[in-house]
Amino acid sequence: MKEFKSVFERGEVNPFGKYFEGTSYLKMLSTEGVSVGNVIFEPGCINHWHIHHASHGGGQILLCLSGHGWYQEEGKDAIPLKEGSFVRIQANVKHWHGASKDDWFEHISIEVPGENTSTEWCEKVDEKEYEALVWKEE
Numbered sequence: 001m002k003e004f005k006s007v008f009e010r011g012e013v014n015p016f017g018k019y020f021e022g023t024s025y026l027k028m029l030s031t032e033g034v035s036v037g038n039v040i041f042e043p044g045c046i047n048h049w050h051i052h053h054a055s056h057g058g059g060q061i062l063l064c065l066s067g068h069g070w071y072q073e074e075g076k077d078a079i080p081l082k083e084g085s086f087v088r089i090q091a092n093v094k095h096w097h098g099a100s101k102d103d104w105f106e107h108i109s110i111e112v113p114g115e116n117t118s119t120e121w122c123e124k125v126d127e128k129e130y131e132a133l134v135w136k137e138e
Contacts, residue, residue: 004104006066008038019048019121020098035111041069045105046098046130049074049122058091058114062107068135069105071097072125080135081105091117096125100135 011027014020022045030036052060062071064085071087072078074094081087081097089095091114099105111117 004040004042004067004106006038006040006106010040011038014039016047019050021046021048021124021127022099024098029108034113037109038065039107039109041067041099041105043099043103044101046070046125047096048124049094049096051094051120051122052089052091052111053116053118053120054091054112054114055116056114057112058117059093059112060089061110061112062087062089062097063110065106065108067105068100068103069098069107070100070130070133070135071095078133081107094122100133101131103135 008027011025014024014026017024023042024045025040027038029038052058064081064083066083069081070078071081072095
């Protein structure tokens with residue numbers, strides 16, 4: 001596996017790893033006020049479907065730093081992510097994100113403040129659907 005370098009310290013193996021297929025690393029950059037974490041996914045690592053619930057506000061923002069990855073909302077096609085990609089995930093939307101099969105992927109995850117927020121982890125992403133995704137440079 002090719003070496004990966006980040007501008008941030010890699011962090012520890014993700015403590016939420018039971019909700020991921022493969023290995024990811026989490027380095028929390030802020031836990032006060034706004035939760036901000038740097039997440040690094042090894043090639044082929046993706047998280048399970050999940051929902052960031054909120055009764056008002058909430059959701060998540062992904063700022064993609066390097067590598068190649070995917071983001072998908074339930075009922076929509078997966079979209080490719082690369083350095084400079086930005087995703088605003090509305091509260092209460094079921095989604096997943098992670099690395100492409102052949103490359104590392106790194107993003108900053110910002111939890112948007114809201115009321116009555118929680119994260120619900122759901123089922124794994126269908127392996128055949130993930131394997132069928134082909135990352136192409138635009």
